[in-house]
Amino acid sequence: MITESMSKQLKAIVGDKYFRTDPEALITHSYDGTPMLQALPDGVIYPETTAQVSEIMKIASANRIPIVTRGSGSNLCGGTTPLQGGIVMVMHRMNQIIEVDMENLTATVQPGVITGHFSKHIEELGLFYPPDPSSMKISTIGGNIAECSGGLRGLKYGTTKDYVLGLTAVLPSGAVIHTGGKLAKDVAGYDLTKLLVGSEGTLAVITEAILKLIPPPKTKKTMVAMYKDIYGAARTVSKIIQQHIIPATLEILDNPTIRVVDDFAKIGLPLDMAAILIIEQDGEPEMVERDIEAIYTICREEQADRLEIAQTREEAEKLLTARRSAFTALARLRPTTILEDATVPRSKIAEMILRTNTIAIKYNVNIATFGHAGDGNLHPTATTDARDSEEVHRVEEAFAEIFEAAIALGGTITGEHGVGSVKAPYLEWKVGEAGIEVMKGIKAAFDPHHILNPGKMFAKETRKRLVIHHG
Amino acid sequence: MASPTGKFGKPAIEHSNPLARTLLEKLDYDQLTNCMRCGFCLPACPTFHETGMEPASPRGRIAMMKAAVDGLMVPDQQFKDQMNLCLGCRACEPACPADVKYGQLIEQTKEAIAEHAHYTAPVKILRNTLFKKVFPKRGSLKLLGGTLALYQKSGLKKMARASGMMRLFPKHLAEMESIMPPASSKGVVERLGTFYPAQGEKVGTAAMFRGCIMDVMFAGTNVNTVELLSAAGFDVHIPDAQVCCGALHAHSGEINDARALAKANIEVFKKLDIDYIVSNAGGCGALLVEYDHLLMQDDHYREDAKWFAERVIDVSTLLVAKGNPLRFAEQAAGQEEVKVTYQDSCHLRNVMKGAHAPRVLMKKVANTEYIEMVDADRCCGSAGIYNVVQPEMAGDILAHKMEHANNTQASYMLTSNPGCLLQMKLGIEKHQPQQTMRAMHLVDFLRERMISSK
Numbered sequence: 001m002i003t004e005s006m007s008k009q010l011k012a013i014v015g016d017k018y019f020r021t022d023p024e025a026l027i028t029h030s031y032d033g034t035p036m037l038q039a040l041p042d043g044v045i046y047p048e049t050t051a052q053v054s055e056i057m058k059i060a061s062a063n064r065i066p067i068v069t070r071g072s073g074s075n076l077c078g079g080t081t082p083l084q085g086g087i088v089m090v091m092h093r094m095n096q097i098i099e100v101d102m103e104n105l106t107a108t109v110q111p112g113v114i115t116g117h118f119s120k121h122i123e124e125l126g127l128f129y130p131p132d133p134s135s136m137k138i139s140t141i142g143g144n145i146a147e148c149s150g151g152l153r154g155l156k157y158g159t160t161k162d163y164v165l166g167l168t169a170v171l172p173s174g175a176v177i178h179t180g181g182k183l184a185k186d187v188a189g190y191d192l193t194k195l196l197v198g199s200e201g202t203l204a205v206i207t208e209a210i211l212k213l214i215p216p217p218k219t220k221k222t223m224v225a226m227y228k229d230i231y232g233a234a235r236t237v238s239k240i241i242q243q244h245i246i247p248a249t250l251e252i253l254d255n256p257t258i259r260v261v262d263d264f265a266k267i268g269l270p271l272d273m274a275a276i277l278i279i280e281q282d283g284e285p286e287m288v289e290r291d292i293e294a295i296y297t298i299c300r301e302e303q304a305d306r307l308e309i310a311q312t313r314e315e316a317e318k319l320l321t322a323r324r325s326a327f328t329a330l331a332r333l334r335p336t337t338i339l340e341d342a343t344v345p346r347s348k349i350a351e352m353i354l355r356t357n358t359i360a361i362k363y364n365v366n367i368a369t370f371g372h373a374g375d376g377n378l379h380p381t382a383t384t385d386a387r388d389s390e391e392v393h394r395v396e397e398a399f400a401e402i403f404e405a406a407i408a409l410g411g412t413i414t415g416e417h418g419v420g421s422v423k424a425p426y427l428e429w430k431v432g433e434a435g436i437e438v439m440k441g442i443k444a445a446f447d448p449h450h451i452l453n454p455g456k457m458f459a460k461e462t463r464k465r466l467v468i469h470h471g
Numbered sequence: 472m473a474s475p476t477g478k479f480g481k482p483a484i485e486h487s488n489p490l491a492r493t494l495l496e497k498l499d500y501d502q503l504t505n506c507m508r509c510g511f512c513l514p515a516c517p518t519f520h521e522t523g524m525e526p527a528s529p530r531g532r533i534a535m536m537k538a539a540v541d542g543l544m545v546p547d548q549q550f551k552d553q554m555n556l557c558l559g560c561r562a563c564e565p566a567c568p569a570d571v572k573y574g575q576l577i578e579q580t581k582e583a584i585a586e587h588a589h590y591t592a593p594v595k596i597l598r599n600t601l602f603k604k605v606f607p608k609r610g611s612l613k614l615l616g617g618t619l620a621l622y623q624k625s626g627l628k629k630m631a632r633a634s635g636m637m638r639l640f641p642k643h644l645a646e647m648e649s650i651m652p653p654a655s656s657k658g659v660v661e662r663l664g665t666f667y668p669a670q671g672e673k674v675g676t677a678a679m680f681r682g683c684i685m686d687v688m689f690a691g692t693n694v695n696t697v698e699l700l701s702a703a704g705f706d707v708h709i710p711d712a713q714v715c716c717g718a719l720h721a722h723s724g725e726i727n728d729a730r731a732l733a734k735a736n737i738e739v740f741k742k743l744d745i746d747y748i749v750s751n752a753g754g755c756g757a758l759l760v761e762y763d764h765l766l767m768q769d770d771h772y773r774e775d776a777k778w779f780a781e782r783v784i785d786v787s788t789l790l791v792a793k794g795n796p797l798r799f800a801e802q803a804a805g806q807e808e809v810k811v812t813y814q815d816s817c818h819l820r821n822v823m824k825g826a827h828a829p830r831v832l833m834k835k836v837a838n839t840e841y842i843e844m845v846d847a848d849r850c851c852g853s854a855g856i857y858n859v860v861q862p863e864m865a866g867d868i869l870a871h872k873m874e875h876a877n878n879t880q881a882s883y884m885l886t887s888n889p890g891c892l893l894q895m896k897l898g899i900e901k902h903q904p905q906q907t908m909r910a911m912h913l914v915d916f917l918r919e920r921m922i923s924s925k
C-alpha cells in the first residue's frame with residue numbers, strides 16, 4: 001500500500017501530474033502484451049531524469065514497494081504486469097536521443113526512445129542500427145535492452161546485446177552505476193553491461209544507454225523458395241551456412257502459416273507447400289549477386305519446387321508480404337493469439353516444426369509456426385479464445401510439450417521474448433538447479449529486498465517435466 | 472475477475488452502476504476480447520502522441536471499457552472524459568494486427584454515455600436542436616444557411632466582430648466564426664438540377680451524396696464534384712430527397728437517430744439505377760460505407776443497407792479507378808510551379824481506405840509539385856465537432872500540424888472533408904503569420920485547373 005506521505009514524497013520528486021493513483025491510471029497499467037494476464041498496480045510514476053529515478057528507488061526501498069519498470073508494455077512474457085502490486089514506472093518521458101557520435105559511431109539515448117524512431121533517425125544520418133524486433137514501431141530501447149530483443153536481422157547482425165556498449169542504471173538502493181562506455185574493448189571487472197542486457201527489469205533500472213552503430217549495407221536482394229518437403233527447406237538453411245554464406249534474413253513459414261497468410265493476403269501462395277523460405281542478402285553489390293546466385297543453386301539442389309528472385313524493390317516488397325503478414329493473419333483468426341519463441345540449433349528446425357505440428361494435432365489445438373530459420377528462432381503461434389478455459393488448458397499443455405521438445409533438441413524455451421512470469425516455471429528446465437541458484441545469488445546482490453519486478457524470472461515452483469515418448 | 476457466461480458470452484455481472492450496466496449491454500464483448508494489448512495502435516493515436524499517457528491511447532481506452540464491463544472499474548467522470556477525448560479518427564484501426572473494430576467500440580461507449588448524460592440545459596437544447604431538428608431536416612439547414620448568409624452578408628458579421636460581440640463567446644467558438652465560409656441557401660440541386668449527364672464516353676452512373684454541411688457551406692464544392700464526375704464520364708443523379716448521413720449523430724452517441732437517417736437515405740437511393748454513391752466528404756462517406764453494419768440487426772433493411780454500402784465511394788477514388796482521364800490546363804508561360812500539400816481526412820483514409828487516390832490526382836495536375844507533409848495521416852484535430860468540445864487538445868494537435876504544414880512551404884493545403892478544411896483554415900489563420908497558404912477542397916482545386924470541354 002502507498003501511504004499518504006509516500007505519495008507526497010513521490011509527487012515532490014516528479015510533479016503532481018506524474019505520480020498517479022487514480023483508477024484510470026491503474027487499469028491502464030495492469031497489463032502488457034501477454035495474453036490472459038492482468039494485475040492492478042498501486043500507483044504509476046513517470047520519471048524524467050536519472051536523478052528522479054534514484055530518488056524514487058530510495059523511497060521504494062525504504063518502504064519495500066515493488067517497482068515494475070515499463071517501456072511500452074509490448075512484451076509477451078508478463079514482464080510489466082505488476083503481479084505483486086506496487087508502482088509501475090513508465091519510462092516514456094525519458095525519450096531523448098542525447099547524442100550521435102559520428103567519430104566513434106555510437107549513439108547515447110534515454111531508455112524511453114521508441115526503437116523505430118531511433119532506427120530511422122540513425123538511417124537519416126547515413127548509419128545503421130540493426131536490431132529490428134517486429135514490434136519496433138512501438139517498443140522502447142529500454143525494453144529491447146531489458147529483454148535482449150532480436151529480430152529478422154539476428155542471424156547476420158546479432159541481437160540487441162551486440163549493440164549495447166555501456167549503460168547508466170539505478171540500483172534498488174538508489175545508487176547510480178555506469179557500465180562500459182564508448183569502447184570497443186573493456187575488461188575492467190565483470191561485464192555488468194552484458195549482465196543487465198536481458199535482465200528484464202529485475203536487477204536495475206536502465207536510464208541511459210550507449211549503443212553501437214555500423215555503416216549501412218550498400219544493396220539488398222530478396223528471394224523466395226518454396227518446398228513440398230520441409231526437410232528440403234531445412235537442408236537448404238544448413239547448407240547455406242555451411243557454405244559460409246550468412247544471409248541478412250532467412251525466414252521460414254510452415255504449411256499452416258502459408259494457408260492462413262494466403263487466406264488473409266490473397267497473394268496466391270501454393271497451399272500444397274510444406275514450407276516457404278524468404279531469403280535476403282545485403283552488402284556490397286558484387287557479393288550480394290554472388291551469394292544470391294549460390295543460394296539459388298543450393299535451393300535447386302534441395303529440390304525447391306518454386307523459386308523467385310526479386311528484380312526490383314517493389315518485387316522484393318511483394319515477396320516479403322507473406323512473412324510480414326504472418327502475425328497479422330494469425331492474430332485475426334481467433335480472439336486470443338499466443339506467440340511463443342522456442343529456439344533450436346538451426347540444424348534442427350525441420351524436426352522442431354514437424355514435432356510442433358504433431359503436438360498441435362495431439363492436443364487438438366491450432367498452432368502455426370513461422371520464424372527466423374537462420375538462427376533457429378521459431379514462433380509457434382497458437383490461436384484460441386481466452387474465454388474457453390478448457391481449450392486454453394490444452395494450449396498450455398501443448399506449449400509445455402513444445403518447450404520440452406525444444407530443450408531435447410538442444411534448444412531453449414525463449415529466444416527473444418524473455419522469461420517474465422510466463423516462462424518462469426520452465427526456466428530450470430533450461431538452466432538447471434545450479435544455474436537457478438547462481439542467478440538467484442546475482443539477483444540478491446543487486447536487489448536484496450526483491451522490490452524490482454517481483455514474481456518474474458524465478459517461479460515459486462518449477463513445472464513438472466513432461467515425459468515425452470518419441471516414436 | 473469476472474467469469475464468462477457461456478463459451479462466447481458476456482460476463483454475468485449485476486452492475487449496480489447504471490452506466491456500467493448499459494456498457495455491458497451495448498459493448499461488443501468479442502471485440503473487447505479481440506484486443507490482445509500488443510500496443511501497435513499507440514503510435515498512430517493523436518491523443519496518445521500529445522499526452523504520452525496510456526489512458527489516452529486506444530489500448531488504454533479499450534482496457535477501460537473492458538474493465539468497466541468486467542466490474543474492475545467504475546465508469547466515473549474520468550472514464551467519460553477519456554472517452555470524449557478520443558477524436559474518433561480511427562487511425563488506430565489500420566494499425567491493429569487483430570482488426571479490432573475500435574470505431575464500433577467507441578460509438579457503443581458514447582451511446583451508453585449519452586443515455587446517462589445529464590446535460591446542462593443549454594447543451595441539451597443545442598444537442599436537441601442540432602441532432603433532432605437541424606441536421607435531419609434539410610429545410611432547417613437551408614434556413615440556417617440562409618440566416619448565416621444573411622448574417623455574413625448584411626454586414627452584421629463585421630459589426631459583430633468589430634464590436635467584440637464574438638468575444639462574449641468562448642474563444643474557440645469566436646475563432647471558428649472567423650473562418651466560416653459564406654453560407655448559402657442554394658445547394659447543388661438548386662444550381663444543377665437532379666441530373667447531370669456524362670460528357671464524352673460514358674463509363675458509369677453515379678449518385679451524388681451531397682451532405683448537409685457540405686451543401687450549405689460548400690455548395691460550390693458539390694457543384695464542382697458533379698462537374699468533375701461528368702467530365703470523367705459519369706452520369707450523375709442528385710436525388711433531392713436525400714437527408715443527412717447521420718455521422719455526427721453516431722459519433723455523439725445518438726445511434727437511433729443515425730439509423731433513422733440511414734433508412735431514409737437507403738429508400739431514396741434504392742430507387743435509382745446506379746453503380747456508385749459518391750461522397751466528397753470523408754466524414755460522411757465513412758458512415759455511409761458502414762450503413763450495413765449500422766443496420767446489421769435490422770431484418771427489413773439489412774440487404775438494402777448492404778446494397779447501399781457496397782456502392783459508396785469517395786470521389787477521388789472513383790475518378791482514379793474508373794473515370795476517363797481529366798485534362799488539366801498548363802500554366803501560362805513564365806509562371807512558377809505551385810506547391811501543393813495534402814492533409815488526409817482520417818475517415819477517408821482509415822475507414823474508406825482512400826488515401827492513395829487524392830495523391831495520384833494531385834500529382835497529375837499540370838505545373839504543380841506535390842509535397843507530402845510529415846504526418847499528413849495524423850488527425851488535424853477537427854474530427855466533427857471535436858474542436859468545439861475539446862478545444863485544448865484540438866488546439867495542441869493543430870499547432871503541431873501547422874509546424875509540419877509550414878515546413879512544406881506549399882501554397883495550397885488541400886483536403887477532402889469539410890471539417891478538415893475548416894480546421895486547416897483556422898490553422899493558417901492562427902499559425903501562419905504571412906498567410907501564404909490557402910486551404911482548399913481537393914475537388915475545387917482540380918476543377919479550377921481542369922480544362923472544360925464546354
Ligand SMILES: Cc1cc2nc3c(=O)[nH]c(=O)nc-3n(C[C@H](O)[C@H](O)[C@H](O)COP(=O)(O)OP(=O)(O)OC[C@H]3O[C@@H](n4cnc5c(N)ncnc54)[C@H](O)[C@@H]3O)c2cc1C
Pocket residue numbers: 032033068069070071072073074075076079080091111132133134135138139140141142143144145146147148149150151152200201202204205206207327416417453509510
Ligand atoms: C506483435 C509483437 C511482436 C513482437 N516481436 C518481437 C520480435 O520480433 N523480437 C523480439 O525480441 N520481441 C518481440 N516482441 C516482444 C516485445 O515487443 C519486446 O520484448 C520489446 O523489447 C519490449 O519493449 P517495450 O518497450 O514494450 O518493453 P516492456 O514490455 O515495457 O518491458 C519489457 C521488459 O523490460 C523491462 N524494462 C523496460 N524498460 C526498462 C528499463 N528502462 N530498465 C530496466 N528494465 C526495463 C520491463 O520491466 C520488462 O521486464 C513482440 C511483441 C509483440 C506484441
Ligand code: SF4
Pocket residue numbers: 505506507508509510511512513529530533566567568569570571
Ligand atoms: S493494436 Fe489492436 S490488438 Fe493491439 S492493443 Fe491496439 S487495439 Fe489492441
Ligand code: SF4
Pocket residue numbers: 515516517518519528529532556557558559560561562563564573
Ligand atoms: S480513434 Fe483516433 S483518437 Fe481515438 S483512440 Fe483511435 S487513434 Fe486515438
